[in-house]
Amino acid sequence: MKKLFILLLLTITLVMPVFASGSNEKLADSNSDKKITLHFLGMAQAAYSEQNVNDMTADFMKENPNILVETEFVPYEELRNKTLLSYGSKTPYDVVLVDDIWFSEYNKKQLLNNISEKVPQNYKDGILEGGWNFVTKKGNIIGLPWFLDSMYLYYNKALLKKAGFNNPPTSLEELATMAKTMKEKGIIDSPIVLSLAQAEALMCVYSNILEAYGGNYLNAQGKYSLDTTGGLEALNYLLSLKEAGTLNKSSLEYLEEDVRRVFSNGDAAFAINWSYMYGLAKDPAESQINSDDVGIMVIPGAEGIKKSAAMSGSMGLGVISKTTNPDAALKYALYLCSKKVQDQYSNLQLPVWKDSYDDPKIQAGRKDLVLAAKEAFSIMNARPSDPNYQETSSIFQTYIQKALYGELSPEEALKDAVQKVNNIN
Amino acid sequence: MEEDISNKYSILIAPMVFIMLTVIGWPLIRTILMSFTNEGLMNLDPVKIVGIENYTNAFQNKDFLSSLKISGIFAFAVVTSEMILGTTVGLLVNQPFKGQKIVRALLIVPWALPTVVNAMMWKLIYNPEYGALNSMLYQMNIIPNYVSWLSTPSKTLGAIIFADVWKNFSLVSMIVLASLQSIPGHQIEAAKIDGANAIQRFRYVTLPHILPSLQVALVLRIIEAVKVFDIIYIMTKGGPANKTRSGTIFIYQEAFTNSRLGSGATYAVLLVFFILIIIMIYMKLLKKKDN
Amino acid sequence: MNNKRIMQKILLYIAVIVLLIYIISPFLWLIIMSISSSTDLSTKPLNWLPKKIDLSSYKELLHMGKNTHGESFLFGLRNSFITAITTVFISLLVTFPAAWVFSRYPNKRNIILKIAIVTFMLPPVAYALPIYKTLSTIGWLDNSFALAFVYCTLVMPFCAWLTKENMDAIPFELEESAIIDGAGLFTRLFKIVLPLMMPAIGTVALLALLMSWDEYFYAMLFTNSNNAITLPVVIANLASGRQANYGLIATGGVIAAAPPVIIGLLLQKSLISGLTAGGVKG
Numbered sequence: 002m003k004k005l006f007i008l009l010l011l012t013i014t015l016v017m018p019v020f021a022s023g024s025n026e027k028l029a030d031s032n033s034d035k036k037i038t039l040h041f042l043g044m045a046q047a048a049y050s051e052q053n054v055n056d057m058t059a060d061f062m063k064e065n066p067n068i069l070v071e072t073e074f075v076p077y078e079e080l081r082n083k084t085l086l087s088y089g090s091k092t093p094y095d096v097v098l099v100d101d102i103w104f105s106e107y108n109k110k111q112l113l114n115n116i117s118e119k120v121p122q123n124y125k126d127g128i129l130e131g132g133w134n135f136v137t138k139k140g141n142i143i144g145l146p147w148f149l150d151s152m153y154l155y156y157n158k159a160l161l162k163k164a165g166f167n168n169p170p171t172s173l174e175e176l177a178t179m180a181k182t183m184k185e186k187g188i189i190d191s192p193i194v195l196s197l198a199q200a201e202a203l204m205c206v207y208s209n210i211l212e213a214y215g216g217n218y219l220n221a222q223g224k225y226s227l228d229t230t231g232g233l234e235a236l237n238y239l240l241s242l243k244e245a246g247t248l249n250k251s252s253l254e255y256l257e258e259d260v261r262r263v264f265s266n267g268d269a270a271f272a273i274n275w276s277y278m279y280g281l282a283k284d285p286a287e288s289q290i291n292s293d294d295v296g297i298m299v300i301p302g303a304e305g306i307k308k309s310a311a312m313s314g315s316m317g318l319g320v321i322s323k324t325t326n327p328d329a330a331l332k333y334a335l336y337l338c339s340k341k342v343q344d345q346y347s348n349l350q351l352p353v354w355k356d357s358y359d360d361p362k363i364q365a366g367r368k369d370l371v372l373a374a375k376e377a378f379s380i381m382n383a384r385p386s387d388p389n390y391q392e393t394s395s396i397f398q399t400y401i402q403k404a405l406y407g408e409l410s411p412e413e414a415l416k417d418a419v420q421k422v423n424n425i426n
Numbered sequence: 427m428e429e430d431i432s433n434k435y436s437i438l439i440a441p442m443v444f445i446m447l448t449v450i451g452w453p454l455i456r457t458i459l460m461s462f463t464n465e466g467l468m469n470l471d472p473v474k475i476v477g478i479e480n481y482t483n484a485f486q487n488k489d490f491l492s493s494l495k496i497s498g499i500f501a502f503a504v505v506t507s508e509m510i511l512g513t514t515v516g517l518l519v520n521q522p523f524k525g526q527k528i529v530r531a532l533l534i535v536p537w538a539l540p541t542v543v544n545a546m547m548w549k550l551i552y553n554p555e556y557g558a559l560n561s562m563l564y565q566m567n568i569i570p571n572y573v574s575w576l577s578t579p580s581k582t583l584g585a586i587i588f589a590d591v592w593k594n595f596s597l598v599s600m601i602v603l604a605s606l607q608s609i610p611g612h613q614i615e616a617a618k619i620d621g622a623n624a625i626q627r628f629r630y631v632t633l634p635h636i637l638p639s640l641q642v643a644l645v646l647r648i649i650e651a652v653k654v655f656d657i658i659y660i661m662t663k664g665g666p667a668n669k670t671r672s673g674t675i676f677i678y679q680e681a682f683t684n685s686r687l688g689s690g691a692t693y694a695v696l697l698v699f700f701i702l703i704i705i706m707i708y709m710k711l712l713k714k715k716d717n
Numbered sequence: 718m719n720n721k722r723i724m725q726k727i728l729l730y731i732a733v734i735v736l737l738i739y740i741i742s743p744f745l746w747l748i749i750m751s752i753s754s755s756t757d758l759s760t761k762p763l764n765w766l767p768k769k770i771d772l773s774s775y776k777e778l779l780h781m782g783k784n785t786h787g788e789s790f791l792f793g794l795r796n797s798f799i800t801a802i803t804t805v806f807i808s809l810l811v812t813f814p815a816a817w818v819f820s821r822y823p824n825k826r827n828i829i830l831k832i833a834i835v836t837f838m839l840p841p842v843a844y845a846l847p848i849y850k851t852l853s854t855i856g857w858l859d860n861s862f863a864l865a866f867v868y869c870t871l872v873m874p875f876c877a878w879l880t881k882e883n884m885d886a887i888p889f890e891l892e893e894s895a896i897i898d899g900a901g902l903f904t905r906l907f908k909i910v911l912p913l914m915m916p917a918i919g920t921v922a923l924l925a926l927l928m929s930w931d932e933y934f935y936a937m938l939f940t941n942s943n944n945a946i947t948l949p950v951v952i953a954n955l956a957s958g959r960q961a962n963y964g965l966i967a968t969g970g971v972i973a974a975a976p977p978v979i980i981g982l983l984l985q986k987s988l989i990s991g992l993t994a995g996g997v998k999g
Contacts, residue, residue: 040942045954055783073789073942075954078663082682085467086849087941092859110468198577199665251554253666254577262759263555392684402667406579425684435822435902438814442877443829445811449844449870450836456847518732529733531982532740538981539744540931542949543970546956547747550963558746561763592743600989642992653840656933660953674934677842682938687846694843705838 037329038069042084042094044316045074047258048277048349049148054337057346061336068329078200081391088112093323095330099144100201101135101315102394105386108138113319114327117142120335127340131378132353135386136317144317145338146353151311151377152209152273155282156296160270164188169296172304173213173238176271180247183270191249193242194269196260197405198253199398205314206273207401208384210235213302213310218385225385225393225422228415234303236404236411243405253405265290273300275314279370280349297369299377311377312384393422460691467685480692489668490693493676494700500587500658500672501651501704507591508647512598513640517632519599520606530603537596545660548589552576552661576662579669586670590657594650598643605639606632648708652701673697744974750967751775758963774968786955790969792943793951796861800936800947801929803865805922808876813918816880817906821889830881833874841934844870849938861945867935872925879924879991883917884910920991923984927977948973 043054051074058070073094075083084097084107099107107113120142125133132146154176156169164183170176180192196202211218216231227233242248249269251259257274261281264272265288272278276297283292299309318334320327336342343352347363351374357363364371387393400418404411461480465473484490519530539547551558552575560572575585609632617627655674658664664671664679671679677697681690750758751774753767780787819830848867849858857863891913892905900909911918933949940946952969981988 051786055785059783071943079954083941085685086682086938087859088468092942092944199663199667251572251574251577254554254574254662259555266555266759266761268555268761389684395679395683399668402665406667408579408667435818436826438818439826439829441811442815442873445807445866445869445873446829446833446836449848449867453844453847453851454836454839456850457843460846515736518729518736521729523729523733525733529737531985532737534981534985534988535744535978536740538927538977539974540949540977542931542933542952543747543974546952546966546970547743549956550750550967551743551746553963555761556759556763556963558763561761565762592739596740597992600985601992604989646992649838655840655842656949660933660956674840674842681842681846687850691846694840694846698839698843701838701840 036067036069037326038071039095039324039326039330039333040092041070041072041333042080042087042097043072043074044080044098045076046277047261047281048275049346050349053346053349057337057342058333060342061333064336065329065332068333070333084112085110088321088323093321095321095324095326096334097319097321098147099317099319101313101317102384102386102390104135104138104144104317104319106388106390107319108141108143109388111322113143114322114324114331115141115143116145116320116331119331120145124335124338127355128338128353129355129378131313131381132315132317135313135315135383136319138386144319145334147316147318147338148350149313149315149353149374149378149381150275150277150350151314151374151381152205152275152300153279153297153373153377154300155264155272155274155278156298157264157267157270157290157294158296159291159294160189160192160267161296164270169298170301171308172301173210174304176301177238177242177245177247180242180271181245184245184247189268189270192247192270193252194249194255194260194263194272195239195252196255196257196274197239197402198256199402200256201394201398202256203398203401204384204394205312207235207239207397208312209273209300209310210238212312212382213300213307214238215303215306225419225426227397228412228419232415233411236401236415238303239401240405240411253402276351276370276374277349279367283367297373299373299380309376309380311381313381387426389426392425396421396425457691457694460688461695463688464686465688465691467682467687473688476688480689481696483689484692484696489671490673490676490696492668493671493673494697496583496669496671497652497654497673497700498704500583500590500654501648503587504590504594504651505644505647507587508595508598509640509644511591511595512643513602513636515595515599516602516606516636517628520603533596533600533603535596536593537600539593541593541656542660544589544593545657548585548592549576549661552585577666579666582662582666583670586658586661589661590651590654594647598640598647601639601643602636605636609635645708648704652704673700747967747970747974750964751971753964755962755964771964774962774964775972777965778968778972786965789943789946789951790948790972793946793948794972796940796943796945797930797948799861800865800868800945801926803862804868804872804929805925807865808869808872808925809918809922812873812877812880813911813914814906816877816884817910819877819881820884821892830877834878836870837874837878841870845935845938848935852939859940859942859945864936864939864945864947865929867939868929868932871932872928875928876921876925879921880914880918883921883991884914887913916987917991920984920987923980923988924991927980930977 041058043051045051055072058072062068062070080098080100081103084094087093128146129149132149133142136142136144136146154169160183161169164179164186166179170179183189183192195206197206211231214231214234216235218225218227220226220230249263260272260274261278263269264274264278265282267290279295279297281287282290282295285292299311302308302310318337320330320334324330338353340352340354340357343354344357344360344363347357351357351371352363358371358375385393397418400409400414403409404414409417462475462477463473464476519526519533554560554572554574559575560569563569564572573581576582613631614627617631622630653674654672655678658670658672659675662670664675674697677690677693680693681687749767752770752772754769754771757764757767777785778787778790781791782788819827852858852863887910892909895905895909931949932947933953936947936950937953940950952973955966955969
């Protein structure tokens, strides 16, 4: 009994400060009751990082003292579910981060406000067209493009040089041969690292390879037909990397951050990842490799098919239709997308504004990234915009992995996957 | 007369019954009703009754059946390992040795660790590049190359089972230990005098004594293991290639990722039957043993 | 003979050491990770001991700043406490009188207890979908008290069963003599039975507390913000792959594990006896 009592006392003393700090905050909120409180749901990622977003938010609150913004960040894997689940709760978010592939679904479920009339003209003119494409559904603007992104091919120049290569590959086939040579010469055991975990990251990598082979998820009738429209070549390519042993075998459990760690540690010569990795791979605090050795380029196309390929992985901000403060929410979203803010926080994420790309300040120290981005955005394609995208994607993820593990032949895997996907659509 | 008195007290049960009806009884009935509809997550379309369509689909769904199989394999493997390891360890720490008290006290650490923390901890340990396991095995020259524990289909479920066994064997061993300590010393002495060797003593004195406690541990563990969700969801989310997707994860994805509450409910009902069957088999076996 | 004894002793100690390593090393490694710098954690092969102790992760997680990791972590800690304590409180309040009736006047009613035990075996996912719908309709998602109410699905059958089993061990004669002295229901329940049941109830409460502290599935579904999100969900979010700071993840784990581990170390005996007490018959 005595022990129990001591324990209780201990717990209370430990917990009290937490309670106290929690309630103080509540008190502070209610004191200024004119204040509008907004809830923003973002994503825990490298760019824009939580810290970045919080700094932007703090500046926003300074400019708008009557608005208090509470930010919250969840991993990408939880972002969509959280948005849908919270929509049903008493405290839905006001502004949410939306991946480009979710806009169709959100639109169908009427989750987001139509803001076509409220977006200022200078935004409509100044932001890259590619951005407006993915936030516009059925002619209505339901979101603001926050960042445009694509996956790039990163290479370690030092390792390439060691193997006698002075230039990066110009095609996927060349990439595979170079990797093989490096492995054979004993320079590096598994030269290529990709994010192929059973997650959306796999779809992003696969989509880029698909794009490089000129393939498409849908056929001319708008039906999923990956098995006959280039999907097979892309899958075979990934499989050939794995079979040649040039692909880091843990790739099948890796997400983007794992890929970054491996590349930044000098344990891979090639990696496919988003633009945020560029800054971090060059940052001595985050990376063991020399900043001059970080090479970036648009993912090369397949030989004889196209020069290069890019698949959009952009995200936008949406105003939740249930919000009680639609104007304040939009104001906050517009602020986060404004040119001033985007230019200021552009060290890991490039702005969505056309003019920024010619700005010497933005280009400084990373001309190769800006050039690659410019090229990527001009050719960028998108994953299918489909209200059932999430389920579709998880089916493809499973079957692509099954093929990569050799459980099914690539032909069977894609055929089964397409059949399944068409059953639900 | 006796009946009268006891009925008077029924009122004392009422609050418990009320709460049980609201949070267990009613949702369960609602789940069953839901399983005959096409109800969605967000109430976008009017709910339609679809009869047994969900059920006929479910029985044809190989993915669901294979997720049940994974739940079954997982439960069988963890429970068996935990019972064997737990009993062995319980017997071991029942021997006299220096530092016995400390070792016995530390036994509770794995069990006390929250499941989520346990899952996260092992995920870090299994990390293919920077995880402790690869580093250790490599430095001890046990493996020539780093192993991708969580993305080699043949190893992933095993790795998760290992993590679960680590946490839960300790419960079994503590229960065994508690019951070993209640064996009257004279029984063992008597057996010794009768000339029984160590194995015979275990078989005829120790085992019958600890058996009831072992059964308790067994039931608790089977119940938990068949329902497994947390540890797998955090370590692999059911991957790679759905190799570790348990029944509960399958249902979660159907209802919340695919936004189909109706068919999710169907799978939940079927899972409940699956669990009830396992429990019934177990009860039958126990009854047989008793006779 | 003597040699055999020594051999046995040596084997025993080897076995104990192996056991000790097996039990301790994973958690010890988690603690070491939590005080290592991120460079120590990403060298290959690993630095088993950190070059210097780095407590920055603890500072980060225990610092209450607007929109920081520390904020969500501390709110998670608070919510976990509120939810767990409320759950235990409701469950005990309701199951103690019920268990008394089940124990003292067993009759057909006791089928309720049997049903309760069976529900304990069913997967939460069987109730989760309608509960989600209802909470969403009445706007109770993301609410610690609603979550505690839902946790009763897990905790209450268990409490009722254990309390009843423990109560069976208290002789009814005590109450009978009190009845002769004219004691009413209140006196019997709270003045006679309750004091004798205190140790058992303490154990039941602790076990229930650990169960609620551990819960992840419902919390993940029904909470979404600092209002009610619990520690397991916060930690799972930290660990799900987009956070590359292994030290921070490990620190979250260590802090979340501390309360149950301390409770366990201090009160091991009563926890285990509580678990086995009734079980022999069950």
